[in-house]
Amino acid sequence: MTVRAKKHLGQHFLKDEAIAAKIADSLSFEGYRNVLEIGPGMGVLTKYLLKKDIIVWVVEIDSESIEYLKTHYLHLSDRIINADFLKMDLATYFKGDPLAIIGNFPYNISSQIVFKAIEYRDYIPEFSGMFQKEVAQRITAGPGSKIYGILSVLTQAFFEVEYLFTVPPNVFNPPPRVDSGVIKLVRKKNHTLPVDVPFFFRVVKTAFNQRRKTLRNSLKSFQISDKLKEDVIFALRPEQLSVDQFIKLTKSIAEDGIRDH
Numbered sequence: 053m054t055v056r057a058k059k060h061l062g063q064h065f066l067k068d069e070a071i072a073a074k075i076a077d078s079l080s081f082e083g084y085r086n087v088l089e090i091g092p093g094m095g096v097l098t099k100y101l102l103k104k105d106i107i108v109w110v111v112e113i114d115s116e117s118i119e120y121l122k123t124h125y126l127h128l129s130d131r132i133i134n135a136d137f138l139k140m141d142l143a144t145y146f147k148g149d150p151l152a153i154i155g156n157f158p159y160n161i162s163s164q165i166v167f168k169a170i171e172y173r174d175y176i177p178e179f180s181g182m183f184q185k186e187v188a189q190r191i192t193a194g195p196g197s198k199i200y201g202i203l204s205v206l207t208q209a210f211f212e213v214e215y216l217f218t219v220p221p222n223v224f225n226p227p228p229r230v231d232s233g234v235i236k237l238v239r240k241k242n243h244t245l246p247v248d249v250p251f252f253f254r255v256v257k258t259a260f261n262q263r264r265k266t267l268r269n270s271l272k273s274f275q276i277s278d279k280l281k282e283d284v285i286f287a288l289r290p291e292q293l294s295v296d297q298f299i300k301l302t303k304s305i306a307e308d309g310i311r312d313h
């Protein structure tokens with residue numbers, strides 16, 4: 053029995069065992085007991101996770117894969133969760149315990165998976181997995197790069213990021229059209245921002261929505277005082293700012309006294 057690959061669920065099954073082992077090895081397995089794999093499919097990565105001294109959970113939306121896992125991975129038993137990862141309340145499900153996230157992710161929801169990890173960052177010390185290469189590069193890009201954007205800044209505000217390696221299409225069944233990239237995120241020691249997080253997100257998103265404009269122009273809706281606008285930072289475009297500069301910028305706008313609501 054094998055699972056029939058379903059395109060709408062982003063199913064590309066990894067055939068290369070060595071790559072599965074390498075992805076499993078990318079986590080440190082320190083500081084947490086629970087590891088949640090998103091989209092195990094037929095369990096190629098799960099198998100390597102089960103060799104580690106940790107508690108493995110898997111969440112899979114596809115009922116055919118669930119049947120496969122239940123018959124082939126009996127010892128996972130009630131740690132096979134048949135659900136949509138995007139709808140899971142991770143804090144309640146894991147009773148506030150920390151968990152690492154790992155997977156060969158379905159590409160159609162990959163940015164949403166990262167945003168969810170950011171949302172639940174207080175519970176997630178580590179996160180690693182495979183994305184479409186271009187998304188992996190966007191998450192790990194630094195200032196000055198064309199692909200540095202919302203995903204890069206919001207992720208890197210809370211996590212240290214590392215691009216690990218590239219994976220070609222021919223190791224999947226069926227092969228995707230593009231290369232894949234494996235990345236690793238490790239939560240920063242101090243991941244509490246000195247600013248209101250939703251406000252920070254708004255500043256970053258607004259700035260990058262018009263990425264060719266200087267901040268003076270793109271952030272007009274924030275009604276910033278003329279005095280603050282004289283700061284040289286407002287002559288820059290968003291891709292020129294480091295994550296720390298974005299945090300400082302948000303703080304100065306918030307403290308400017310006349311922020312909009």
Ligand SMILES: C[S@@+](CC[C@H](N)C(=O)[O-])C[C@H]1O[C@@H](n2cnc3c(N)ncnc32)[C@H](O)[C@@H]1O
Pocket residue numbers: 061062063064065066067090091092093094095096097111112113114117135136137138155156157158159161
């Ligand atoms: C790229 S495949 C990887 C499968 C397997 N881990 C492998 O490496 O061969 C992505 C998997 O994610 C599952 N998936 C898609 N959307 C999901 C969701 N919202 N929640 C949980 N699993 C999902 C798919 O059914 C599929 O099994």
